[in-house]
Amino acid sequence: MPFADLGLSDELLRAVGESGYTEPTPIQAATVPSVLMMRDIIGIAQTGTGKTAAFVLPMIDILGHGRSRARMPRSLILEPTRELAAQVAENFEKYGKYHKLSMALLIGGVQMGDQVKALEKGVDVLIATPGRLMDLFERGKILLTQCNLLVIDEADRMLDMGFIPDIETICTKLPTNRQTLLFSATMPPPIKKLADKFLSNPKTIEVARPASTNINITQWLVPVKGQAFEKRKVLRGLLKQDDVTTAIIFCNRKTAVRELNKSLKSHGFRSGEIHGDMDQSARIAELDRFxxxxxxxxxxxxxxxxxxxxxxxxxxxxxxxxxxxDDYVHRIGRTGRAGATGTAYTLVAKEDAENIDNIEKLTGQKIPRLESVPAVEEEDAAPRGRRTRETKPEPRRAAKRDEAPREQPARPRNDAPRAERPARDARPPRREPARREEADDGPDEGWNGPMPDFLSAKLTTD
Known part of the structure; x- marks a missing residue:
């Protein structure tokens, strides 16, 4: 089915064609005509199916007729994160370039004054995260009485982030006869309850089984030892495969994101990072670099x-x-998009067994284990070009090259009975070197030459 059969305007079809798309995805083909007919929609689709365009395209044509008024947006799109909100805004700019629609983005990390100025001019499309929208609403900077089209995107993610009470409050501020579109990858009971309360006779469109993974993605479990050093070593071997051209690596903690990015850059990889402690401008800049x-x-x-x-x-x-x-489904959905193929690797230690069991129960499939992992040579423990096999440090106790071992003075013999000798525990304890797996996986900045004489003397033992 071509896009022309969906009932979209010529201007919109022109913009879609210039974007390189010729046929709609299943969620788009099923959703766009119903939205144009002003139906309420419950869309259940896995990530990467073209869900965003499924509501952006018909909204552009619907909003093409009418005028915006100051502080009264004509439509509202709620997104759980700043990144998603910014992405929806990009879609409106791309597909709506032949329409004269005004748009405002209400997200954290951006000056509130600039957002208020945009609202005062009047906007056709307001894209917002619930927290910033509620903040401006409570300050009296925005009215929702003229908002006749509401989109609640990534509803299950909204639930995970605790936004459902805010969404319920927002819904009560909008006209009761509005059109509402709700999209979610899964439909847990709280989301079903939200839909029953705020949608009117909705049409349910489901293009994939909830929580199913994309069949275009080849999945592997990679058994590793629990130490972070060993996991980084295995990861580097996987990253060096020829078919890995661009990659996203997910960590559970923000500190782990920073440490892993630092390690990868020290080994010569072109990597960057994005996490919640970064301000909005830094996150957008890093995404643009990627x-x-x-x-x-x-x-x-x-x-x-x-x-x-x-x-x-x-x-x-x-x-x-x-x-x-659920996060597993959404993480690996960053690859294998729009009909392309992709690969997803999950590094698994013994303590991850329960998490993997839960993932396999949710997706209904057994994830195969990767038996052989690409080897990483030991010299890769330092940045590329910083250390090679020829410049590898000599053993710590090695004598200077071309010199005879230094003679040590004879130690007086202690013939006293064992009981009269000083206890070993009375001597100051020798400092043991740090374990390798607990050390930072960055460049080795220590001594890289033969051992000085004064160290040789101090290291002499009984």
Missing amino acids: KSGDINILVASDVAARGLDIKGVSTVFNFDAPWHP
């Missing part, structure tokens, strides 16, 4: 796991097995 190819590896926390549509991601790595099985 999209432009300035970096080809992005280390991320789950703040980036849902909804980001970045073309050409060849591989997804779960450096940490996700705590919540």
